[in-house]
Amino acid sequence: GAGVSQSPSNKVTEKGKDVELRCDPISGHTALYWYRQRLGQGLEFLIYFQGNSAPDKSGLPSDRFSAERTGESVSTLTIQRTQQEDSAVYLCASSLVGNEQFFGPGTRLTVL
Amino acid sequence: DAKTTQPNSMESNEEEPVHLPCNHSTISGTDYIHWYRQLPSQGPEYVIHGLTSNVNNRMASLAIAEDRKSSTLILHRATLRDAAVYYCILRDPMDSNYQLIWGAGTKLIIKP
Numbered sequence: 001g002a003g004v005s006q007s008p009s010n011k012v013t014e015k016g017k018d019v020e021l022r023c024d025p026i027s028g029h030t031a032l033y034w035y036r037q038r039l040g041q042g043l044e045f046l047i048y049f050q051g052n053s054a055p056d057k058s059g060l061p062s063d064r065f066s067a068e069r070t071g072e073s074v075s076t077l078t079i080q081r082t083q084q085e086d087s088a089v090y091l092c093a094s095s096l097v098g099n100e101q102f103f104g105p106g107t108r109l110t111v112l
Numbered sequence: 113d114a115k116t117t118q119p120n121s122m123e124s125n126e127e128e129p130v131h132l133p134c135n136h137s138t139i140s141g142t143d144y145i146h147w148y149r150q151l152p153s154q155g156p157e158y159v160i161h162g163l164t165s166n167v168n169n170r171m172a173s174l175a176i177a178e179d180r181k182s183s184t185l186i187l188h189r190a191t192l193r194d195a196a197v198y199y200c201i202l203r204d205p206m207d208s209n210y211q212l213i214w215g216a217g218t219k220l221i222i223k224p
Contacts (some may be wrong), residue, residue: 042199042214087218098205101212104154
């Protein structure tokens with residue numbers, strides 16, 4: 001069965017450009033999370049989607065970050081006017097509500 | 113969510129048992145103890161979780177202290193494929209977003 005997939009696997013961009021990261025969750029998983037992981041550090045929560053409820057955006061670090069999810073399927077994380085400090089691995093996870101989270105392989109973002 | 117404390121790194125020999133400790137002295141009565149691990153260049157994967165009683169699954173065992181202020185993840189026979197960063201995380205199922213608060217984890221090094 002298919003797990004969580006993310007694309008692209010790697011993204012190199014120039015400072016000031018916008019980037020869009022994609023996450024395809026496991027079919028049937030109503031919960032979807034985005035995390036950021038800087039080199040050598042633990043995961044930092046960004047945003048949480050649950051069904052049709054309003055997303056929990058409490059972890060987004062600035063208004064340059066936004067995310068959308070269509071129903072219970074694909075989600076996109078958008079970073080506008082990227083900065084070098086945005087360089088990190090961006091991880092997506094999905095789950096049934098309250099259950100273990102299944103993670104994708106991540107997108108490694110490098111801002112030059 | 114309450115905070116957890118883990119050693120930065122541990123070493124073990126292949127084929128030997130590994131005991132990974134985690135302290136969570138401020139755990140609340142409803143917090144579950146979750147363990148995830150992250151292999152190099154991959155997203156995290158669920159290992160095990162428990163509330164009060166010790167738990168076993170095909171990957172590992174979880175031993176929880178009687179006062180629940182600490183726990184130990186036990187890998188019964190470590191292999192080179194178990195080399196990863198292991199995260200101990202507390203989660204309250206009553207939290208509305210089920211987010212996991214991640215620390216830096218323990219980097220487990222397996223020596224052949």
